[in-house]
Amino acid sequence: MGLVGGIGSGKSTIARRASERFGFALIDGDAAGHRALTMNDVRNQLKERFGDGIFSTDGSVERSALARRVFGASAEHAAAKADLERITHPVIRQEFREKIASATASGAPAVLLDAAVLFEAGWQEFCDGVVYVDAPDEVRHSRIAERGWTAADWRRREASQMSLDEKRRRANMVISNAASLDEAVDALVAAVGEMCDRSFVESTSVAGSTV
Numbered sequence: 001m002g003l004v005g006g007i008g009s010g011k012s013t014i015a016r017r018a019s020e021r022f023g024f025a026l027i028d029g030d031a032a033g034h035r036a037l038t039m040n041d042v043r044n045q046l047k048e049r050f051g052d053g054i055f056s057t058d059g060s061v062e063r064s065a066l067a068r069r070v071f072g073a074s075a076e077h078a079a080a081k082a083d084l085e086r087i088t089h090p091v092i093r094q095e096f097r098e099k100i101a102s103a104t105a106s107g108a109p110a111v112l113l114d115a116a117v118l119f120e121a122g123w124q125e126f127c128d129g130v131v132y133v134d135a136p137d138e139v140r141h142s143r144i145a146e147r148g149w150t151a152a153d154w155r156r157r158e159a160s161q162m163s164l165d166e167k168r169r170r171a172n173m174v175i176s177n178a179a180s181l182d183e184a185v186d187a188l189v190a191a192v193g194e195m196c197d198r199s200f201v202e203s204t205s206v207a208g209s210t211v
Helices: 011-022 029-036 040-050 063-070 075-105 137-146 151-159 164-170 181-196
Strands: 002-005 025-028 111-114 130-134 173-176
Touching (some): 002 011, 011 181, 025 075, 029 075, 040 063, 063 075, 130 164, 130 181
Parallel strands (some): 002 111, 002 130, 025 111, 130 173
16 A cells, blocks of 8 residues: 655655554655665766765765755756655665565555655555545645755655546545544554455554564
8 A cells, every 4th residue: 555645744654653552564765865875886876867966975875965866946946856766766666565475475454655756756546545545735844844944944855756636536545643643643654444345453562563
């Protein structure tokens, strides 16, 4: 099941808690993207496209510098983002395939794919359904501020993504994250159960499976 939502919607926190409570396998799209940036072939292509300015002195990709190049509303930002995706998305897509296969083989009750750009990247092809996590703007603002992001950071990133209205329209189901975390998790599990036509039992272990 795919999981999408606006920046600060809390979808990743909900996904982690669902994994802990119900043993769902969890695939973190952001983490997969970060791992892609550590691969030599990816770094070489990024250096050829963006130059040395996005690299730290130790040779690793400086994600904040890369973000400034690719997140924004200008044509230059859009072209840079498209090139970044051309370089990194094949690697990320392959990781998704492997982890979904591993989770299925291990008998995980469900697999959650938490990916901010799931629709933009076409990764919904891996999913039996997609859940949109809704949250009030004031709640999202508060969460984003806790990350240390500025309003400009937020605007740049949201401008580079599909509109929230369109994500909501494309999703199969919508849940709210305006109340407690466990209520949101219960809503997610109910949504996944409805789309899969099955029910889930809360795990008695401290944490469930994570891939």
